[in-house]
Amino acid sequence: MLHESAVDLIREAFHYQSRFEGSTMVFKIDFPVTEVSSFPYLMKDLALLAKTGFRVVIVPGAKERINAVLQKYDIVSRYAGNVRITTTSAIPFVEMAAFDAATRFMTGLSADRVDAVIGNFVRARGLGVIQGVDMENTGIVDKIYVNSLKRVLTQSIVPILPCIGWSPVGRPYNVPSDEIALAVSTALNAIKLFIVSANAGVRPGAYQVPPHITLGENGRILRLTPQEAERIIELNAPNSRDDPALRELRLAFQAVKAGVDRAHIIDGREEGAILRELFSNLGAGTMIYADEHEAIRELRHSEIPVILRLMEPLVRKGNLIRRSAEQIQEKKADYVVFEVDGSIHACGALHDWGDGQAEIAALATDPAYTDMGLGRRIVKFLIDRAHREGFCRVFVLTTRTHDWFEFLGFKEVSAESLPERKNYDRSRNSKVFALTLSQYGSDDESHKNTAGIDFADLLISRH
Ligand SMILES: CC(C)(COP(=O)(O)OP(=O)(O)OC[C@H]1O[C@@H](n2cnc3c(N)ncnc32)[C@H](O)[C@@H]1OP(=O)(O)O)[C@@H](O)C(=O)NCCC(=O)NCCS
Incomplete structure (x- = not known):
């Protein structure tokens, strides 16, 4: 067998x-x-x-x-x-x-x-x-x-x-x-x-x-x-x-x-x-x-309008929640951008909600740059950051992208498992997907994604 x-x-x-x-x-x-x-x-x-x-x-x-x-x-x-x-x-x-x-x-x-x-x-x-x-x-x-x-x-x-x-x-x-x-x-x-x-x-x-x-x-x-x-x-x-x-x-x-x-x-x-x-x-x-x-770096203050513009069509489509410039400024250190040839084509953020949990949020790729691995690499970068900063789990709230996160090795979990400080908006009814970082390096099989790739590999893929 x-x-x-x-x-x-x-x-x-x-x-x-x-x-x-x-x-x-x-x-x-x-x-x-x-x-x-x-x-x-x-x-x-x-x-x-x-x-x-x-x-x-x-x-x-x-x-x-x-x-x-x-x-x-x-x-x-x-x-x-x-x-x-x-x-x-x-x-x-x-x-x-x-x-x-x-x-x-x-x-x-x-x-x-x-x-x-x-x-x-x-x-x-x-x-x-x-x-x-x-x-x-x-x-x-x-x-x-x-x-x-x-x-x-x-x-x-x-x-x-x-x-x-x-x-x-x-x-x-x-x-x-x-x-x-x-x-x-x-x-x-x-x-x-x-x-x-x-x-x-x-x-x-x-x-x-x-x-x-x-x-x-x-x-x-x-x-x-x-x-x-x-x-x-x-x-x-x-x-x-x-x-x-x-x-x-x-x-x-x-x-x-x-x-x-x-x-x-x-x-x-x-x-x-x-x-x-x-x-x-x-x-x-x-x-x-x-x-x-070299490609992914922290967001600069002057670039807040750029990522707002990047997110706007996705907000209108209902993929992302609306954020103001002030809200982004308040958590600026959480944001990263993907720069290609001197301009920004994707962004994402990692928010600390306590209880050892961090949220991957505000993930958006410029429609002209989709399917080039930018989204995946930002997620990988944020998981890597969360792992280095000692978080046990990263989670994401999503209405339309659950298949993608599942492919990346995330598993659906109940909204009850979210940290206390994270307000879950019941009217949006987002699905919650999470990845347990404490399994990193263990032999536990449950963190494999559908393609059979260990998520440790997502951090720095050999592929
Ligand atoms: C999800 C998103 C960030 C992916 O960005 P990207 O840079 O195109 O991602 P990648 O290039 O790494 O991956 C693309 C692959 O995922 C697939 N994919 C993209 N969106 C998907 C979705 N919603 N569901 C399932 N698969 C999806 C593509 O078909 C492509 O597959 P392929 O590699 O077999 O061709 C982008 O589509 C986006 O901005 N979505 C709207 C915002 C959003 O939903 N954010 C998540 C909530 S925080």
């Missing part, structure tokens, strides 16, 4: 699949990962994602393979700092190693009958002469051929990008795979960059980390904001260029800063790590996520 948790997981997987079908995910995979015994399973998982409608892009790392090939042919590399100088005589061997690494992914996907193509999607230019040193065939990304990539992706073909780029006249350059992964993730507006690594990652003890970082089992860091990731890089600055785990953290940080929703660093030697990271609340690796605090 299927265990309850397995059923939840299946629900969550279907929910996730339908929500993000057609989204692009980039996988930068270290070469040593291709040599561990679980590599065929990793390829099966990637094939599964590609078959279920995700747009999968693979960027194989090839450093170790290049080292081995150059060594085999007795080619000694020179370095400028920590950058290998790929000489004109070495570039054919570097190409051979890069394509060998890429072929391993092609082989893996072929075993699962997923179409794939190793392509020339990167235009490169040479680093030139730096401080008198000719960097020869060492290059950087000049441009990603986005249209070509999209043509391939829309046909459900997995593009594989070896660490070689070509100049407009066809001169090959050795380009770091990290750079390609970053450029392709941003050029394709990827929702995720997976850094599939062959090391154990940044862990407290081995590295200096700021206090209050969320740790998971085995002392692994569960998640970081870009600010926290940057702080770790700064704290460990002397090693950050050479240390593989710190370089990965830097790559993840840069990707999120450049607009990728989430970057995940996972240990590719662990079987099932990608699926676990995607489909379980705690994941298997370290997630770097764009900080909602």
Whole structure:
């Protein structure tokens, strides 16, 4: 018989699949990962994602393979700092190693009958002469051929990008795979960059980390904001260029800063790590996520007319109760706004009614901006705030939006359960929905929403 948790997981997987079908995910995979015994399973998982409608892009790392090939042919590399100088005589061997690494992914996907193509999607230019040193065939990304990539992706073909780029006249350059992964993730507006690594990652003890970082089992860091990731890089600055785990953290940080929703660093030697990271609340690796605090912030006095205007049509429709400017001013600190490109498109508030209970109220999204996740993110932000401020329960009074709150994991409760200080207007007959925050982190199953997502996940979703 299927265990309850397995059923939840299946629900969550279907929910996730339908929500993000057609989204692009980039996988930068270290070469040593291709040599561990679980590599065929990793390829099966990637094939599964590609078959279920995700747009999968693979960027194989090839450093170790290049080292081995150059060594085999007795080619000694020179370095400028920590950058290998790929000489004109070495570039054919570097190409051979890069394509060998890429072929391993092609082989893996072929075993699962997923179409794939190793392509020339990167235009490169040479680093030139730096401080008198000719960097020869060492290059950087000049441009990603986005249209070509999209043509391939829309046909459900997995593009594989070896660490070689070509100049407009066809001169090959050795380009770091990290750079390609970053450029392709941003050029394709990827929702995720997976850094599939062959090391154990940044862990407290081995590295200096700021206090209050969320740790998971085995002392692994569960998640970081870009600010926290940057702080770790700064704290460990002397090693950050050479240390593989710190370089990965830097790559993840840069990707999120450049607009990728989430970057995940996972240990590719662990079987099932990608699926676990995607489909379980705690994941298997370290997630770097764009900080909602950058978009959601407190209401300023001058913006009260703006949110009144935002709420007005919803008040007229009967979704929201009418509030005056003075009433909002009185509780201004309770309000938050969602700013997109310098203007406000959603708002919400968290009111303290005593008895450890807080109300989520005045939630409104500009009609031109609905269904973009603004409402959900404000709720998530307010739940997070309530949790941090020690509330046991958040509740909401709603006349028309009960389905939505139910989907977010709220449960209908009786008006009698409201705190004493909260006046319940019987004439409005609103439904009361609540979420119990004390269950956060417990094994209690009752706080799961219909999609099977633990509401802890709502606070900072791995999705
Ligand atoms: C409820 C509200 C805040 C949602 O805002 P939003 O920014 O569009 O929300 P999200 O983008 O996070 O979620 C949109 C999803 O919820 C669904 N949804 C929106 N309103 C819904 C409702 N009343 N009932 C059920 N589902 C609803 C949408 O269809 C969409 O589904 P999809 O993701 O499958 O496409 C917005 O519709 C609103 O301003 N409503 C009027 C004010 C109100 O009722 N506030 C709550 C009382 S405090």
